[in-house]
Every structure is written in structure tokens, then in C-alpha cells.
Amino acid sequence: MPATPPQADSEAIGRFFQTREQKTMFMKSKQAILSGFAVAVLASSLSICTLNARAADDFDASTIAKDSALASRVPQDIAAKGVLSIGSDTTYPPAEFLAGEDGQTPEGIDVDLAKAMAQRLGLKLEFVTAQFDSILPAIGPRYDLGISAFTITNERYKAVDFVSYFNAGKQWAIQSGNPAKFNPDEPCGKTVGVQTGSTGEKAVKVFSDTCVAAGKPAIETVSMPKQTDLITRLINGAVEAVYAGSTNIGYAVKQTNGQLETIGAITYPSPNGIAVAKGQTAWAQLVADTINGLIADGTYAKILAKWGIGSAAVAKAEVNPAVQE
Template identity: 25%
Template sequence: MMIFSRLRIVSIAAIASLTTCYAGMAAADEFDLSPEQPKRVHAQRNEAAIASIPKGFKFVTSGKFTVAVSPGGPPLATYATDAKTVVGADPEYANAIAESLGLQLELVPVAWIDWPLGLTSGKYDAVISNVGVTEQRKEKFDFSTYRKGLHGFFVKADSAITSIKEPKDAAGLRFIVGAGTNQERILLRWSDDDVKAGLKPLELQYYDDEAASLLALRSGRADVIVQPHAQLVYIAGRDKNLKRVGTLSAGWPDRSDVAITTRKGSGIADTLTLATNGLIKDGTYAKILAQWQLSEEALPASETNPPGLPKF
């Protein structure tokens, strides 16, 4: 059993969007979106990783590590205040990988839908843009993991809800979730589990945009918002009226990781895994995640082509 509610808010959402724009001015207090990036974390050369670069691998441009990134939004990747420089956790991590390999980063902004074709056609060496590992993608690409794939449970700062870790914690609550998303699929399973256990089902609510969703949460018409964790970290830092009460693996009940994506069989994936593990070992990796408030997404170690989300 499941309770659904599809709410469409137009005039109220327009008002809320003004509030969101104003609140966005406060984001600078939490995240540096300047093109200069004065606090960027830099990496040392990793001679072992450099030595592991396959002799037959040719970088798109000699001396450079060419990486595609989709500026989908902070804190992962967005355009800086100059409206042309791409900044965020993924660009900073890409720069650290480049530095550890003794290369200069060449960042290529692309639309999300375009990265697979661009990568297979050799336009760039890798994609570092919050790409999750899936079994279907592994048929065409190689992966070097660098973050956990997490969704976040966030509530109003003054909410009585303090922790959501498993289905029983969610029973009877009203969740804002995107239609057709992976998190919706998981919450549907949670609701079924709760009903089978004699608990109340979850109520899922769907809104047309972020402003309407946040207004519903602030006004008490919903209890919890569920989105990719990084998105909600930024919103919470910007608006200062939300709190995290839990995280959810994108592959629940299994782990699901985000990875550097490279051409299948190109041979560079093991090098990038080695470089990432070097950054983890010397603390550079942890500093980058902390810089963008994503420490919750830290991996203990990078892996090449781990198990990914199954085909649904």
C-alpha cells in the first residue's frame, strides 16, 4: 500500500523562488564559487601512479588530462560567479588527479546526455561528473570509484525527526521525492516492507520544482525531502533551515559508488584508481570532500570496476 500525492504549485512557487534566490546569496558563506578558488586543495605527484600509465595509452592532449564534466549544480559542479569557469567538488578532484599524474587539467563542460558519445569517440580522457557505476555502463566503460553514491534524508531544522536509517524509521512519514527516480523506487520498497510489518505506509509527494518542494517542507505539508545527498547539502548550507537525518545508498540495500569513467579497455582505469588511493592515503582526498561538505560520501579505498547497480 502506498499513498501518493501530486501537488502542483504555480503562484506560491513563484513567490518561493524569490526567497530561494535571495537565500542563494548566503551560499558564499558556505561554498566558494569564485573562479579563482583560492582555497583549492592541491596534490603532490604520485610517482607510482605515473609509472603505471600504460605505454600504449595516448592522452587527448600531450601533457594534459582532459576531463568532461557536466555543470549540473553545486556543490559537485557549477559555473562560478564569472558564469564561465566550472568549479565544485568534481572539478577540484579532477585537478588533484591531474596534479598527481604530473599533468595539467583540461576541463571540458558538457551536457550530461553528451558525455558517453564524447568519451567513446575520444574527445576526452575521462569523465568526472558524478557518474554512478552500473552493470549496464560497465559494458561500455571502465570505472575508478571516488565517492559513495548517496541520497539524503533532510528535514526542517526544527523537526522532531532525528534519524532515518531503515524502513521502520520512515513509516507514516510524508516524503518529497522525484517521480521515476531511483530514490522513489527504493521508498516504494520501504513502504511495502512497512505495510508487511504492520506499520503505516509512506506517503510520497511530487512537486514541479525545487522551490515548491522546499516550500512544502518549510510549511509542514511534508516531513522529509529525499534527493541526491550533495544537492541537499548545498541547499541546507544556502538556506540554513534544513538538517540531515540520514543517508541512503543509491544501490540500497547494496552500496553504489560514483566513479571516474574511462573508455572500456583503454587501460587507464587502474592508474586512476592508484592515483585516487594515493590521494586517500595522504589526506588530500579528505580535504577536498571536507571543502565541499561531502565527507559523508568518502570511500575507504578506490576500486576498479566494482559491482554496480543491476539492470532494472
């Protein structure tokens, strides 16, 4: 879920920026999906009030057997407590969100993957809801891992190590019919929603700075901690567009019954990663080996298929892969 922006395609850049210098400045800066997102009409506004997803029961983590060889490599402090603690911002469907009869049960791609990892390592799972921008600083002291659709970036590498497990790009969402006449190739002067601390937020800042440098009005950025709140604002017309991860945007569009649509192409997919405390190389490698085992036995494919995003799969999980961002 999202520290420089993804690259835009060259044709779009050519339409938006009129000079070579402006182009150069920009370039240097830079799922079946389930039933859910019940939309309530209250007075003159719409809000996303519940998310109660139910997938075909083709993945059951309880059937995954412990791998004794992998379990023997679990760090001593984690093995002693017998619990794998995960920090995650559970407002980012379909990666992670709260659902179930009580509306407080974590579900999603990342949740299923964490369950599978915990089973394979012989650990119980503690999946903890946290604000997105608070997770990475707490990896190690508070959480054993961070799994929250984190785009792997060189900036984030300064704080944590990563294990790649998923690919996602960036996408714009707008109200259906585009009543705000939003043009992703020229977002200057528009009101755009972004999640606080995300790569989408930083990308939009660069877009805005480039607008100003070109003598155009800045983008008015609305930054919020919860992605679901941004989708609600977009439905209500409080923002003209939302810029976020392509899987999240695609899911939101499908779950809001025709009220939203995407605009523009998905820009340059980049790996998402599981965050591991900086310097814990052996632990990071164990996480990668565990995921690769799930890839090899078909469990990983089942999880992605359950959420309708098999095209985002990686062939192999890697520790600290090279990235452009």
C-alpha cells in the same frame, strides 16, 4: 550524482508495505561547509540565485608534483594533446558547481580531485559543463573521463567502466517543519523532485510502481536536469520532497539557512565512480593508481576535509568494483 534504487531499511519497509508479496516486489526492484547558496526573496517565491563558495585554503593543486612514472602511462592520444578533458554536470554541489567572481568557475570535490589528477599526470585540465544524462555516452568521443558523482551501477557498467573514489547514500529533503506532512516510509501520492537520469529518479519510479501495485496513488515525479533547480522548487513548495545523493542533500540543507531539512535515514551507501570508456582497462587502472597515490600522500584526505565530507572516503580506488545496484 546519481539504476535500481538503494535498499530501504527493513523497519521502514515493514511500515510501508503490508504484505510479504509487496515487500518482496520492492526488495527485488529496488560539507565546515562553505558559504554559498544565496537565497533571494522575489515576490512570493524563493530561488537559489548564486553559489559563491570559499573554502579554507588548505588545498592547492598547483603544489602537486608530476609523477613521471604515472605520466608515462597516459594514453598516447591524451598525452599528445596535453589536456585531460572531464565531462561534468556542474549543478550538483558540493561535488561540482559553478562559482567564483564570474559565477562560471567550476568548484567542488570532483573539480579539486580532477585538478590533482591532472597535475600528477603532467596534463592541463579541461573541466567541461554538460547535462548529466549526456555525459556517459560521450566518454571517449568527447571526454577523456566523466567525473560527476556517478553512482556505480550494473546498468551503467553496460556503457562505461568505473574507478571508485567516493561513497554516498541517498537522502530525502523537505521544507523545514514538514508542512506537506511528507513521510519517507509512505511517499505514495506525493510530489517528489529528482534529477533526470539519476539513480534517485529510477528509485522513485520503483517506489511509485510499488505504490500503485499496493492500490495506493502513484508518486508524482518532477524530473529536472539541474539539481539546483530542484532545490529551488522545494524551497518554493512546488515539490514536497527531493530525493538525491546524501552529500548533495546535506550541503543544500546547510546552505539554505534553515529553510530545508532532511527526513529519514541515509539509505545504504554505494560507491561513486569516475567513468572511463568501456574496455580501456589500462587507462582505468592508471586513473585508479593515480587516485591511490593521492590517497597515500594525504592529498585525497585534504580535498575531502576541505569540503567537510571526510567520512565518505574510500580506503582504495578500484577498477569496476562489484556493486549490488
